[in-house]
Amino acid sequence: xxxxxxxxxxxxxxxxxxxxxxxxxxxxxxxxxxxxxxxxxxxxxxxxxxxxxxxxxxxxxxxxxxxxxxxxxxxxxxxxxxxxxxxxxxxxxxxxx
Numbered sequence: 001x002x003x004x005x006x007x008x009x010x011x012x013x014x015x016x017x018x019x020x021x022x023x024x025x026x027x028x029x030x031x032x033x034x035x036x037x038x039x040x041x042x043x044x045x046x047x048x049x050x051x052x053x054x055x056x057x058x059x060x061x062x063x064x065x066x067x068x069x070x071x072x073x074x075x076x077x078x079x080x081x082x083x084x085x086x087x088x089x090x091x092x093x094x095x096x097x
Contacts, residue, residue, distance in 0.1 A: 003086040004065050006058045008072060008079040021075055025068070026052075044071065048091055059086060 010018050027043030044067050051059040060068060065081065072079050 001086055001088045002062060003084055004060050004062055005082045005084050006060060006065075006068060006079055007082075008056055008058070008077055010056070010077055013075065013077065017075065021071065021077070025071060026050075044068070051086075051090060051093075059084070059090075061091070 010021070013021070023041070023043065025043050025045060027045075028041050029038060030041050031038045045060070045064055049061050049064055053059065058068075069079075069081075071077075
């Protein structure tokens, strides 16, 4: 299966904005009422459509690359994209290594 590797650099982005970008990309767990209620906020990338092997890199299925590029371009994040071949089962694993 063909996938894309995205290497990105957010060292020039302030921490508050960086957190918002990553939350919108991957989603987050939110709690309300002093932790009494907990729910998941979905991100741009659904579960099982990406692998995050190490910091500042992402292996993504080809159909999601345009949304990632749009998010990175809007927030002036430097990135490089490369095409690779990945086994389909790798996306189903929770941990890559």
